[in-house]
Amino acid sequence: MKYLSSIKNPEIKRLRLLTQKSRERxxxxxxxxxxxxxxxxxxxxxxxxxxLFIEENHELELNELIGKxxxxxxxxxxxxxxxxxxIRSGSEKILAIAHSKKHDFSSLKLKSDALILVIExxxxxxxxxxxxxxxxxxxxxxxxxxxxKTDFYNPNxxxxxxxxxxxxxxxxxxxxxxxxxxxKKGYFIATAALNHEAVNYRNFDYKTPCALVMxxxxxxxxxEWLEASNQHLIIPMSNQVDSLNLSVSAGILMxxxxxxxxxxxxx
Numbered sequence: 001m002k003y004l005s006s007i008k009n010p011e012i013k014r015l016r017l018l019t020q021k022s023r024e025r026x027x028x029x030x031x032x033x034x035x036x037x038x039x040x041x042x043x044x045x046x047x048x049x050x051x052l053f054i055e056e057n058h059e060l061e062l063n064e065l066i067g068k069x070x071x072x073x074x075x076x077x078x079x080x081x082x083x084x085x086x087i088r089s090g091s092e093k094i095l096a097i098a099h100s101k102k103h104d105f106s107s108l109k110l111k112s113d114a115l116i117l118v119i120e121x122x123x124x125x126x127x128x129x130x131x132x133x134x135x136x137x138x139x140x141x142x143x144x145x146x147x148x149k150t151d152f153y154n155p156n157x158x159x160x161x162x163x164x165x166x167x168x169x170x171x172x173x174x175x176x177x178x179x180x181x182x183x184k185k186g187y188f189i190a191t192a193a194l195n196h197e198a199v200n201y202r203n204f205d206y207k208t209p210c211a212l213v214m215x216x217x218x219x220x221x222x223x224e225w226l227e228a229s230n231q232h233l234i235i236p237m238s239n240q241v242d243s244l245n246l247s248v249s250a251g252i253l254m255x256x257x258x259x260x261x262x263x264x265x266x267x
Contacts, residue, residue, distance in 0.1 A: 001054075001074045002075050003056075003075075003077075004077050005078040011075060015085055015095065016085060018032050019085070019087065019155055022154065025151060026151065030050060030098065030099060030100065031153035031155075032096070032097055033096045034092050034095050034096075034158075035092040036092065036093070038158055038163035039065065039094060040163070041164065042096070043069070045167045047101070048098065049096050049098050050073065050099060051075065051097040052072050052073070052074045052075065052094065053077050053096070054066065054075070054076055055076075055082040055093040055094070056076050056082075061093070065094070100153060103171055103172040104172075105173065105181050108144075108170070108171040110142050110185075114142060114210075115140055115210050115258065116140060116143065116211050117131065117135045117142075117143045117211075117250060117254060119131060119144070119250075120147060120215045120225060121147045121149050121216055122145060122148060123150055123216065125154035125155075126157070127246055127247060128154075128157045128161070128165075129161035129162075129164075129165065130161070131246070131247050132164045132165045133160065133162055134251040134254060135164070138257075139258055140168065140258075141169070142170065144173070144178050144181075147175045152170075175222065175224050175225070176224065179224060179225070179228045182228075183228075187211045188209065188231070189211050189213060189231075190206070190210060190213065190229070190230065190232075190233055190253075191226065191232050192212070192214050192221070192249055192253060193215070193220060193225075193229070193233070194220070195234075197232050198232035198234040199231065199233060201253055202256065204256075204260075206257040206261060208261060210257065212250070212253050212257060213225055214249065214250045217245065235252055235253070
């Protein structure tokens with residue numbers, strides 16, 4: 001394990017560049033993972049780890065995890081340098097560079113009765129991470145991102161997802177491609193949208209395969225989704241509130257859908 005004590009070391013420079021620049025991540029098909037929990041989830045999701053960076057004096061406590069990634073380059077980093085490269089100000093003691101996945105439909109393996117979340121044009125990395133964390137908690141079978149506005153492997157997405165972004169099957173494509181895929185696979189498309197035809201989310205049956213489609217907080221869903229929708233859903237709210245946070249709205253729908261599916265399976 002090579003010891004690195006200079007912020008100017010080429011390996012440290014590459015790590016920082018991948019952390020800060022989306023363009024670099026996309027060009028090299030590499031990204032950065034920070035934290036033991038997130039790294040363990042990446043391994044669970046089948047990600048290939050290229051390099052490991054461990055803060056000095058923490059090798060023993062991380063020995064089991066390090067042992068799972070023997071094929072990667074491994075570097076021991078001085079305390080001072082590690083504090084400078086850590087996104088979380090030193091609260092985690094391990095960083096990694098991993099290879100990105102393609103996330104096309106050919107790699108999306110879903111059950112015939114899948115319940116999935118579709119996110120249209122997400123812009124905020126923190127929102128993406130929160131949605132993945134909730135989707136994992138609600139036991140969604142997969143996530144599709146349509147018309148993305150930000151890099152999937154943004155460090156803030158990974159951090160706010162607590163690594164759940166790595167374990168849920170994911171496809172990323174244009175809105176048109178996503179709608180075509182859902183129609184081809186026979187998904188019932190349920191959209192969260194304010195519409196005169198919308199029904200209370202509690203009164204919908206969520207029969208699978210079902211795709212729950214969420215738009216942005218600012219503009220909601222576009223015309224393509226409104227026309228492709230099989231049913232619009234609405235969450236009743238107090239007159240004092242205009243809208244709910246995107247991840248909160250998605251969480252309400254996902255848990256309701258999961259509960260309805262469990263109830264059907266019991267009968």
